[in-house]
Amino acid sequence: MKKRSWKIFEEIREGNLITFEYVFRKYYSTLCNYASKYIRDLDTAEEVVQELFYRLWEKRDKLNINVSLKSYLYRSVYNGCLQYLNHRTIEIKYEDYYRKQDKEYNDDALEALKMQELNEIINNTLDSMPERCRKIFLLNRFEGLKYREIAEKLSLSVKTIEANMGKALKLFRRNLKNYVEA
Amino acid sequence: MKRYRENKIRWGLLARYLSGESDNEEAGIIKKWINSSNENNILLKNIKADWEKINSIKNMKKVDVDSAWENVKQRILNSDKGIIPVPERAMVNTAKLFLYRSLRLAASILLVMGLAFGIYKVFVTPYLDNNTIVKSGSDNTSRLILPDGSQVYLNSGTLIRYANNFGSGSRQLFLKGEAYFDVTRDNDNPFTITTNDVLVRVLGTSFNINTRASNNKTEVFVESGNVQLSQKDNPDNNILIEPGYIGALSGKTLNKSKNNDINYMSWKTKYLIFRETDLQTVAEKLESVYNTSITLGSQEMANCKLTATFNNASLDSVLKVIEGSFNLQIENIVKTKDKVIIVGNGC
Numbered sequence: 422m423k424k425r426s427w428k429i430f431e432e433i434r435e436g437n438l439i440t441f442e443y444v445f446r447k448y449y450s451t452l453c454n455y456a457s458k459y460i461r462d463l464d465t466a467e468e469v470v471q472e473l474f475y476r477l478w479e480k481r482d483k484l485n486i487n488v489s490l491k492s493y494l495y496r497s498v499y500n501g502c503l504q505y506l507n508h509r510t511i512e513i514k515y516e517d518y519y520r521k522q523d524k525e526y527n528d529d530a531l532e533a534l535k536m537q538e539l540n541e542i543i544n545n546t547l548d549s550m551p552e553r554c555r556k557i558f559l560l561n562r563f564e565g566l567k568y569r570e571i572a573e574k575l576s577l578s579v580k581t582i583e584a585n586m587g588k589a590l591k592l593f594r595r596n597l598k599n600y601v602e603a
Numbered sequence: 604m605k606r607y608r609e610n611k612i613r614w615g616l617l618a619r620y621l622s623g624e625s626d627n628e629e630a631g632i633i634k635k636w637i638n639s640s641n642e643n644n645i646l647l648k649n650i651k652a653d654w655e656k657i658n659s660i661k662n663m664k665k666v667d668v669d670s671a672w673e674n675v676k677q678r679i680l681n682s683d684k685g686i687i688p689v690p691e692r693a694m695v696n697t698a699k700l701f702l703y704r705s706l707r708l709a710a711s712i713l714l715v716m717g718l719a720f721g722i723y724k725v726f727v728t729p730y731l732d733n734n735t736i737v738k739s740g741s742d743n744t745s746r747l748i749l750p751d752g753s754q755v756y757l758n759s760g761t762l763i764r765y766a767n768n769f770g771s772g773s774r775q776l777f778l779k780g781e782a783y784f785d786v787t788r789d790n791d792n793p794f795t796i797t798t799n800d801v802l803v804r805v806l807g808t809s810f811n812i813n814t815r816a817s818n819n820k821t822e823v824f825v826e827s828g829n830v831q832l833s834q835k836d837n838p839d840n841n842i843l844i845e846p847g848y849i850g851a852l853s854g855k856t857l858n859k860s861k862n863n864d865i866n867y868m869s870w871k872t873k874y875l876i877f878r879e880t881d882l883q884t885v886a887e888k889l890e891s892v893y894n895t896s897i898t899l900g901s902q903e904m905a906n907c908k909l910t911a912t913f914n915n916a917s918l919d920s921v922l923k924v925i926e927g928s929f930n931l932q933i934e935n936i937v938k939t940k941d942k943v944i945i946v947g948n949g950c
Contacts, residue, residue, distance in 0.1 A: 453666045482827045485847045587615030
């Protein structure tokens with residue numbers, strides 16, 4: 422389900438809750454991780470991100486966004502974090518504060534956008550794999566199981582595990598080729 | 604393994620190696636393969652990097668997306684705004700049920716209101732003046748709900764006038780000053796606002812009208828929906844203004860332009876955003892939002908750049924931030940109360 426930004430905005434503006442849910446599910450996790458760089462507590466970071474999405478929906482008919490959906494969301498989360506921190510840091514030197522934060526924003530946002538992109542590539546690659554291949558790969562890379570353990574768990578031969586891991590590796594290489602780190 | 608050919612990439616073997624499943628013999632084969640060509644060497648480096656990237660995703664903090672979405676969805680479905688404009692096809696079943704119940708409730712409320720209004724109209728109206736005039740104070744904004752349910756926020760020093768039978772057959776009012784309208788939709792009953800120079804006609808939408816824009820022209824800024832703006836003396840001369848645009852009459856020409864002022868609605872929202880904004884512009888904005896007069900002590904000061912966000916802050920606290928940012932001295936002339944002088948050497 423790939424959609425262009427403007428199409429997504431258009432559908433959200435029209436009140437399409439399904440498109441909105443699609444956007445939410447796509448970005449929620451990385452946005453929370455991004456917010457938790459500013460707000461140490463992950464629960465609060467989640468609250469900030471949820472609030473952002475709620476408000477986004479609430480004012481959807483007034484949306485006038487000229488940037489990409491991604492940058493819009495990251496900018497909003499950043500602002501949301503600042504606002505949250507603002508409530509707790511009154512009476513400080515605003516200029517220094519904002520300058521510092523603005524510089525940090527540029528660095529962190531770039532980092533987060535890269536992370537988002539990477540996350541997308543990896544998830545898309547996982548999605549494009551045959552079911553068995555994906556299962557094997559996840560068990561090995563994400564749950565740390567040995568080939569033999571996976572073979573036993575799935576009642577397959579170690580050779581099959583090896584072949585599927587190779588297939589996964591090849592797919593990742595193909596898809597990550599275009600992802601360039603700055 | 605001995606039948607290994609140079610040009611064919613053996614992904615299975617490489618995956619074993621990266622996963623730490625290879626024994627010494629296999630590791631030896633891999634080393635040989637790497638050394639056999641620069642291309643192979645680079646490839647191995649790349650796939651090692653891929654492996655690390657996958658690991659970095661794995662290390663992301665886990666959040667429960669399902670329950671988070673459930674939270675947000677519930678909030679959306681519970682708020683009025685989430686329900687009414689949502690096309691049915693985009694809604695889940697519970698939402699449909701909720702919509703149905705809301706509509707049923709709304710219908711019964713409307714019925715009661717309608718009866719009350721009918722009684723009011725027949726028995727009470729004849730004994731009242733023909734016009735209602737509402738005026739806001741010189742230094743505060745106010746909000747009012749019109750008989751048709753439309754909301755109006757009046758900026759300071761603003762007057763509106765409407766007939767007492769407003770809502771029956773027509774919805775017309777006169778405006779002087781600045782106001783924001785959130786008009787209840789009624790296709791059979793257009794909402795019309797008259798100012799000194801223009802006529803604004805809508806069905807249901809939200810927009811801001813300022814009759815005190817430069818040269819005392821009327822300016823209309825549309826937030827949502829469409830607004831028809833016409834010359835008062837010649838209603839055939841009209842244009843349609845879309846969200847995000849400002850329409851105005853200049854001579855006999857109606858024109859519209861995109862609104863670039865992020866703080867256009869600050870008088871109502873009390874939300875101000877400055878990003879590297881020069882102090883001159885900041886001062887002008889503060890003057891209109893806080894209905895005060897601000898004088899900058901020196902020319903250099905006008906070029907100081909302020910970056911700050913204020914949400915419903917008092918003028919005092921805004922000034923404090925400016926003072927803190929630039930080490931200026933601010934002299935608030937208390938005697939007149941509506942005048943601020945910012946003294947300092949600039950940045």
